[in-house]
Amino acid sequence: MDALSLKPYVDARARHPDARRLEAMLDRIIPRPGLHARFVNTLARLEYVGVRKMLKSRRAERLDLDGLQHLLDEAVHALRLKKAAVALGAASAAGVTTFADAETLAGDAGEAYFQALDRRAESALAALDGAERAEANYLLTSAAIEVRAQAFYPIYEQRLRAHGAPFSVSAITKDEDRHLEEMSQRLHVVLGPERRGLQAVLAEEEVLYGRFLTAAEIAIGAASARADSTAPATAPATT
Ligand SMILES: [Fe+2]
Ligand SMILES: [Fe+2]
Numbered sequence: 001m002d003a004l005s006l007k008p009y010v011d012a013r014a015r016h017p018d019a020r021r022l023e024a025m026l027d028r029i030i031p032r033p034g035l036h037a038r039f040v041n042t043l044a045r046l047e048y049v050g051v052r053k054m055l056k057s058r059r060a061e062r063l064d065l066d067g068l069q070h071l072l073d074e075a076v077h078a079l080r081l082k083k084a085a086v087a088l089g090a091a092s093a094a095g096v097t098t099f100a101d102a103e104t105l106a107g108d109a110g111e112a113y114f115q116a117l118d119r120r121a122e123s124a125l126a127a128l129d130g131a132e133r134a135e136a137n138y139l140l141t142s143a144a145i146e147v148r149a150q151a152f153y154p155i156y157e158q159r160l161r162a163h164g165a166p167f168s169v170s171a172i173t174k175d176e177d178r179h180l181e182e183m184s185q186r187l188h189v190v191l192g193p194e195r196r197g198l199q200a201v202l203a204e205e206e207v208l209y210g211r212f213l214t215a216a217e218i219a220i221g222a223a224s225a226r227a228d229s230t231a232p233a234t235a236p237a238t239t
Helices: 007-015 017-029 033-057 065-092 107-124 130-162 170-191 198-230
Strands: none
Touching: 007 017, 007 130, 017 033, 017 130, 017 198, 033 065, 033 107, 033 130, 033 198, 065 170, 107 130, 107 198, 130 170, 130 198
16 A cells, blocks of 8 residues: 655644744743653643543544554543643643643644634545544544654654653653554555645644744743742852
8 A cells, every 4th residue: 555655744743933932931941840741741631632632533433553552542632641741740740631721732722723623624524524524634633643643752852861751651652653654555545646735734734833822932931930929038149
């Protein structure tokens, strides 16, 4: 089966200015366990929303072994990240019990990113009918998410190592690599040679992701301002 290569899109995202923006943001988050706990909780929430979308959109008659494995992998990602968030939270007294906005870092903005992407894929595929559209939407939205995951997680892993953080996301990166390969194979079949909607959805994803980064930067700024206003006047400065 021919595959539609998604790797060039991953490479383009790694060169995009938002990659440097993410690094700078992570360098502000990782040294502060409370903030980091909320950020990891946001990632866990996004993995969970991905599982929920798959459960809703994939019909039994289309679901194969790879499909079940994908569901399970994303649920495991959510669980691993949640456990890391809880461990960081315990060390810093940050509440990360649920995925409520206050217990995440821009968690609502993260979920809005996902929902808007889903809607964009839906409109790109409006010409298809019922079951076919649901399946194509799953593939198109997943492809955009997997491309982002493959640009995001390697940078995150690199910054975790640079800061000597107590956990790793390299196992997640390996799974996402496999998912990206699966999407590449199946998109070629479902979207056809004209790659219906792919460019538009990937372009929209880039805009939506930029918006999410902005929301996260604002949340970091607000958390920093709160920390400054509650810190004792004699406390040593922290970064
Ligand atoms: Fe994932
Ligand atoms: Fe994935």
